[in-house]
Amino acid sequence: MSDTDMPRLLEPGKRDGRDPNALSFREARPASICEVASWPDRLEAVANELSKSCGVNLPKGPGGFTAGGGKRLCWLAFGRFLVISEDATTTAALKERISTDDGSVVDLGHARYGVRIEGEKAAAVLNKAVAIDLDIAAFPAGALAQAPIHHIPVLIMRLDDARFDVFAPSSLAQAFVDWLEDAAQEFGYHIGAPGGLS
Template sequence: MADTIQEPRATTQDVRALRRSPAEGLAEEMTRASTAQVSLREIAYAVMTAVRVEPGSAAARRVEVELGCPLPAGVGQVGGADGRSVLWLGPDEFLTWSPEGSLDPAAAAADLAAGIGSDRGQAVDVSSNRTTLELSGPRAASVLAKSVAMDLHDSAWPEGRAHATLVAGIPALVWRVEGSTYRVLPRSSFAEHLGRWLLDGMSEFADPAGEALWR
């Protein structure tokens, strides 16, 4: 009887080497277009969990213990602890965000789902559903204002706030992480469209040599 030939199993490292982030094809263009005035990059493979749970319920309190922080209580609020941020999306809807490598995506969702238990709610790994484009620099708000109808003034949109809105005509989350740094979270399928739109908006602030025109 002939020996059975077994194919080697792919390791986690092998699989990760084959990954391609949604905006990877624009990486070089983003680097070339970035200046001291405004820069654009993709933060790929962030760990994201969609959470539905009723605030104030026993399940919500267990989720908060797992997160290490209270759930955001109002429109636009962002909480977090230990490098994981929690964005308010709706009265009982939240999104957790952590950088790649900080948590195992499946385990992070499973731990939150265990906190909800048999109560009403859910926690689902949605890390592949969105990507994160980070726009930063003194002119970041000027570029973003070309695509967002919401008021970006400090008084209307202070740092540490996130809102679901339309950016370049597509649904996305816009998160003002700090003063001049915004993270835009589109669906992965729209990443290239939005990336090119932002790159076009940035072109106003650079000359052909890539140096900032505005001081």
């Protein structure tokens, strides 16, 4: 998707709070996002095709993601996957490769708004609303969780010790950004230019 396709809710260059260098936020704008669901008896076929098409191994199970080659393969729940990609053709390619006899592919590119949260206090700011232990020992790199933030259903992905990507429904993105900036006041933050998955 292009920059003109999605609203710009985070204002690049903005600095606020006690220490503006404590946290950084930026819009995370992959080129495509799709949800893939397998029919109950076709999970193995769909999972194998996803791994092959994305060029990455499957996560060990629900609640994790793997990444490589500009793609993330996320296992959300039994029979439900999310593919986030820097390649704008990924969703269309998966629609061709996954038979409707095996499952379905739904384009979510315009339905999700991503934010990269980075800094030593990244987990702390999320834990103001998320009742999940985000300590690195309990929620390591490659872990994901679906949780409500300020009554907004979001997907939280841990990239490493100090970086998370959070995807919210586009229709509720403004409410999520408002919450995030307010929650981060205690620590301070600055906003960078939009970017992709790297």
